[in-house]
Amino acid sequence: MKTLPTQFALCLLACMMAALPALAQGNNSPSFAKKGREWFVSKANGSGQQGTKEKPAKDLGNIIHLLKPNDIVRIAGGTYLSKGSMGADEINVPVHIIGGYDETFTVRDPWDKYKTIFTGTNEYMKSTSPRLYIRTEQQREANGQLAQGGTILVDGIIIDNGPRNRYHLDKGLAIRRKADPTTGQNPSPESGGIVIVGSKYTNIAVQNCVVMNTAPSEGALSVRVFQGGKGIIRNNLCLNNTGYGIFARTGYVGSDPKMTPQFLIANNTSLFNWKHDPIATYGGNALALDQFLTATVTNNVFGFADMGGVYNKGSRIVMSNNLFAGNSKYDYDENGAKMKANDILDEAMLVDPSSDGNEAALIKIPIGERWATIYGSRVEISREQVDASVTVANTGANQLRSMLGLNLQGNAVGMDAEIFLPLLQLEEGLPVGFMPWDGKGCVLPKQQ
Structure with a gap:
């Protein structure tokens, strides 16, 4: 019984992957139907803008x-800061971005020998936009019509926003969301690591990627699919982010099954997801799902979130063989109804009855001992604690407000946590993605 949903998901994955190279010709607008060229990028050997294998860009x-x-852009291993070290790349046409190559562009090993790392620096006036932002929904044809179609693929990219964040007193223990012009420091970027927004009839896939140390209000890895499109999010590692580790989004409002965006979310590991800020009541989920989409969610690991594992805002899903571990409030939230893993099939209204195999378990995580010690010593702050600590000032203004029947003003209370999204080094976090738990979660991408 437990293997049937997995077999179905694997079948769906094969079908969806087969659909990615080309969409139905009638759904591609003229510019998005053209065949592209190959580009090559190498931090070590690149120079100029020819972007050929012999003369790659830097x-x-x-x-x-x-x-x-x-x-198609093929990127060799190395650490990349973007043009002018701005720490953000925005692309406005459908492309394939593939990392993890050796310098000859013949071998790939994206999480080990040839890591393609996208990061930046924390300097005043540097960009705070998503580190890799691909959006095509605003592009227009020569006749003014919105362009549609094409495919978007991101494969084998490591996003590490740690160097882009501002940390309190430069200790790496707690981020700060405001800039400090006196020290020339930017705010921690309030944006995701990989953010993709497609067009109508655009298929999107993100696979074999790592996103860590990002501080968005929504998705660290965010994919928005419009009508007639499909989304694949598979074998990714999301660690130590605020908001949602993975966010499956829709650009379609309606109920036509032929137009409703379809997602496959498989074999991802999303751990240590923090609330937006220490006293926030939102964020802190391993996976969030928009309304007006359908999804198969299978063989993932969702754990150690400030709120919960899966936050479903209204989509109908098949959810099978997922592992939940250490989530603070719940494992599954369906429009405000919060459930533990064992209760999902009994109580959920949007989870297909064929779903099976979801479980909660204690797991051992191969994360760096230094960071684990810091994480384990954090003190969580709730909104209730802050509200309870507010006292009403006996000022002339409050006396006047009292006579007028207005709400009294409380004094300001500083409740910044001493530990909040502490800096996780890549070498401390990457081993988490090397081995699955009983077939659940991401695995080390094989050398190719």
């Missing part, structure tokens, strides 16, 4: 203005 940011729909 950074993706240096050639973004030259990219055309359906281009």
